Amino acid sequence: MIRLTPAPLLEVAPWIGDGLDEEERGALAATLVVERVAVEPGPWIWDGRPLEVGLQIVAGRIARGLRVEDAGAHGIEILGEGDLLRPWTFRGPSASAPSTVDWTLMAPMECALLDHEFVAASTRSPRLMINVLDLAIERSRTFSYFLTARQVSRLEGRILLTLWHLADRWGRVSGEGVVLDLPRLTHEMIARMIAARRPSVTTGIRHLRELGLVETDHGGRWVLLGDPAAALRLVDTHPAPKLDTHPA
Incomplete structure (x- = not known):
């Protein structure tokens, strides 16, 4: 995992600024700067600290595999731009039917780190957090679609x-x-x-x-x-x- 030069969030993930007025957007463009990481294709494990919000994918594709060992079942979810990752929150091993997760980069991936600075900015511009929540809900809807398909x-x-x-x-x-x-x-x-x-x-x-x-x-x-x-x-x-x- 490579640390990249910090960049304005609304430059690398413009969708997070949807619905902001010009004044808010202009102010945030100068003040809301985020850390970024780049990861090469292949197996991946997050080895950084937990973040207040998560990793916002801004480029690339990653496959999240979920295996329920006792049932011999293994599913896959493909994620990419706009998806939010929180790989440190997984509780599968403590479930009644324990499960494990693995991550595989399908293409070079770049993520913006949404931490306490993003939370602070959201208190001044709530639309930021609303957009992140919308993205999280959209991921759950996508998952529901695949279950139906x-x-x-x-x-x-x-x-x-x-x-x-x-x-x-x-x-x-x-x-x-x-x-x-x-x-x-x-x-x-x-x-x-x-x-x-x-x-x-x-x-x-x-x-x-x-x-x-x-x-x-x-x-x-x-x-x-x-x-x-x-x-x-x-x-x-x-x-x-x-x-x-x-x-x-």
């Missing part, structure tokens, strides 16, 4: 819903389609996200490519083609051979 019976539909929802957050429109850059997103990770087996996910993605709904390469670049609703109808009417959808 996992109930879709056809595996290719679950894959599509997952990729399109990720694209809503981090995709970009191009002449090819909606491009989603997710380095290190493996078929195994997708399987953990949608409650399926890895071989079935590989077969499902191959079928989506054959239907002209998805293109991908080995560099983590995904291109989503067409309209999501039409794509879901197409996989319903053109099913692949029966797939085993139970997680490994």
